[in-house]
Amino acid sequence: MASQHPIAAASAKFPKPADRTFQYGTAGFRMKAAILDSVVYRAGLLAALRSRKLNGQIIGVMITASHNPPDDNGVKLVDPMGEMLEGTWEAYATILANAPSDQALVEAYDKFTLDMKIDSAIKPRVIFARDTRASGPRLVTALVAALEASGTEYTDYKLLTTPQLHYITRCLNTKGTTYEYGEPNEQGYYEKLSAAFRAAMGTKKFNGSVTVDCANGVGGPKLRELIKYLPSPTEGGLEIKVVNDDVVEPERLNHQISYQCGADFVKTNQRAPPSSHSTPLARCASLDGDADRIMYYFVDSDNSFHLLDGDRIATLAALYIGDLARNAGLGEKLKVGVVQTAYANGASTAYITQDLKLPVVCTPTGVKHLHHAATKFDVGVYFEANGHGTVLFSDVALKRINKYEPQSPAQSSALDVLRALTALINQTVGDALSDLLLVEIILAHKSWGPKEWDLTYTDLPNRLGRIEVADRNIFKTTDAERKLESPPGVQVQIDALVGKYKNGRSFARASGTEDAVRVYAEAATKGEADELAAKVADVVKRAGG
Numbered sequence: 435m436a437s438q439h440p441i442a443a444a445s446a447k448f449p450k451p452a453d454r455t456f457q458y459g460t461a462g463f464r465m466k467a468a469i470l471d472s473v474v475y476r477a478g479l480l481a482a483l484r485s486r487k488l489n490g491q492i493i494g495v496m497i498t499a500s501h502n503p504p505d506d507n508g509v510k511l512v513d514p515m516g517e518m519l520e521g522t523w524e525a526y527a528t529i530l531a532n533a534p535s536d537q538a539l540v541e542a543y544d545k546f547t548l549d550m551k552i553d554s555a556i557k558p559r560v561i562f563a564r565d566t567r568a569s570g571p572r573l574v575t576a577l578v579a580a581l582e583a584s585g586t587e588y589t590d591y592k593l594l595t596t597p598q599l600h601y602i603t604r605c606l607n608t609k610g611t612t613y614e615y616g617e618p619n620e621q622g623y624y625e626k627l628s629a630a631f632r633a634a635m636g637t638k639k640f641n642g643s644v645t646v647d648c649a650n651g652v653g654g655p656k657l658r659e660l661i662k663y664l665p666s667p668t669e670g671g672l673e674i675k676v677v678n679d680d681v682v683e684p685e686r687l688n689h690q691i692s693y694q695c696g697a698d699f700v701k702t703n704q705r706a707p708p709s710s711h712s713t714p715l716a717r718c719a720s721l722d723g724d725a726d727r728i729m730y731y732f733v734d735s736d737n738s739f740h741l742l743d744g745d746r747i748a749t750l751a752a753l754y755i756g757d758l759a760r761n762a763g764l765g766e767k768l769k770v771g772v773v774q775t776a777y778a779n780g781a782s783t784a785y786i787t788q789d790l791k792l793p794v795v796c797t798p799t800g801v802k803h804l805h806h807a808a809t810k811f812d813v814g815v816y817f818e819a820n821g822h823g824t825v826l827f828s829d830v831a832l833k834r835i836n837k838y839e840p841q842s843p844a845q846s847s848a849l850d851v852l853r854a855l856t857a858l859i860n861q862t863v864g865d866a867l868s869d870l871l872l873v874e875i876i877l878a879h880k881s882w883g884p885k886e887w888d889l890t891y892t893d894l895p896n897r898l899g900r901i902e903v904a905d906r907n908i909f910k911t912t913d914a915e916r917k918l919e920s921p922p923g924v925q926v927q928i929d930a931l932v933g934k935y936k937n938g939r940s941f942a943r944a945s946g947t948e949d950a951v952r953v954y955a956e957a958a959t960k961g962e963a964d965e966l967a968a969k970v971a972d973v974v975k976r977a978g979g
């Protein structure tokens with residue numbers, strides 16, 4: 435009897451659950467960890483194919499479920515420049531994940547190799563890391579089995595934040611080229627951020643500390659590590675108070691009820707985690723489970739809670755970088771633009787277009803879409819309202835910034851800060867740690883507290899809801915997710931409801947990371963936004979069965 439193909443033999447240890455259909459969603463595959471082994475195994479095979487197709491460039495694999503609860507997990511692939519997996523390959527990922535048997539899997543693998551003219555002689559190279567979830571080590575076993583079965587050279591970077599893995603992937607693939615991005619290890623990441631932070635701050639001083647809730651995820655230990663590289667408060671550095679950094683008990687991660695922590699908790703509940711002990715006007719921030727999102731917030735002197743979400747970070751960054759470019763003498767030479775999704779508060783979009791006079795592009799949810807749109811600008815600021823985003827500088831912009839000869843001391847100092855920001859801001863993906871430092875630098879330079887930041891515009895009251903339905907996949911959207919095209923008739927009902935509220939806007943879309951439909955609503959008053967959200971949720975419940 436002929437010996438079994440190594441891919442089929444290893445696959446037999448990670449059988450696909452027969453009753454499941456998997457889909458590469460907003461941020462890779464994400465589901466209950468208990469049913470993820472076959473998916474991770476197959477994602478490993480795809481990483482090998484992708485690396486071979488790209489002549490042995492290194493592909494990253496991250497095992498994380500980010501903002502999801504502790505018993506979920508997920509897997510996503512990182513392309514050589516640290517970007518999300520190219521869109522067309524998501525379909526291949528889905529096909530491999532759903533191959534009904536070990537033999538069918540080998541056939542699909544061989545077919546991709548043939549159809550895409552992949553040279554099997556090329557040695558694939560993959561790096562991977564995971565967040566702090568209890569299921570992580572078990573899923574790594576499935577990944578390693580795929581890498582070995584496909585003859586892939588691999589390195590396990592153990593525990594990292596998602597943006598750190600993106601950073602290292604890019605560093606490895608650009609090493610020795612003109613696009614060199616940094617030292618390809620965790621220490622290199624901290625050194626790059628801290629050098630840029632020091633350069634951007636110069637002699638500026640911080641007003642008060644910032645308290646960071648780390649969602650009891652991997653961001654906790656990594657932020658503590660980063661702090662070691664930053665100037666200490668006694669040297670005039672920033673005081674960062676770390677809370678919710680317990681990774682010993684994985685069930686605390688992102689916990690919405692008992693431990694109330696994380697960026698998603700803050701955004702959904704519109705209140706501070708109790709452990710942040712926020713005093714009036716003190717700056718607070720929350721990360722998510724893999725530290726690629728950040729939310730700021732503060733409590734005013736009357737104890738009212740104010741959220742400074744991704745829209746606020748985008749507007750702050752666009753405002754400040756635009757000013758810096760003008761002050762450096764590069765105002766005309768750098769086209770700044772902002773990318774948002776349908777979740778962006780209408781007031782933020784109006785502020786960007788009317789006050790900052792900058793163009794805004796709206797894309798579907800998912801950093802991959804925003805990132806792509808942001809590359810069209812010289813300086814592309816992209817943030818989802820949930821706090822996921824970054825600022826991209828195009829090659830042309832970097833050349834202009836780096837080559838420009840300042841004409842005055844004022845231009846020179848603005849240029850120094852701008853150059854430092856191009857190194858500080860993670861160019862591969864939204865990064866909560868890099869974004870934290872960015873916000874702190876801007877606030878220090880502007881001598882702003884959270885209140886001054888909050889006063890730049892007034893958010894329209896809004897509500898984000900989550901509805902579980904029998905099959906979320908029947909909810910199909912169009913127009914950058916702002917309208918439903920199916921189930922038939924649902925959009926007409928939503929439009930009719932929206933029409934009844936002043937400044938009303940609402941939409942529903944299936945989540946790509948959770949088994950739920952999300953409903954967003956905004957209106958002139960809080961009561962109306964809540965009411966509109968509840969009514970649209972009822973429509974969704976009825977349509978969803």
Ligand code: G16
Nearest residue numbers: 460461500501800801945946947948
């Ligand atoms: C992921 C994506 C984000 C997206 C979020 C929610 O974030 O990277 O772009 O906004 O999921 O997506 P959905 O509404 O489709 O569930 P994370 O931080 O969970 O990786």
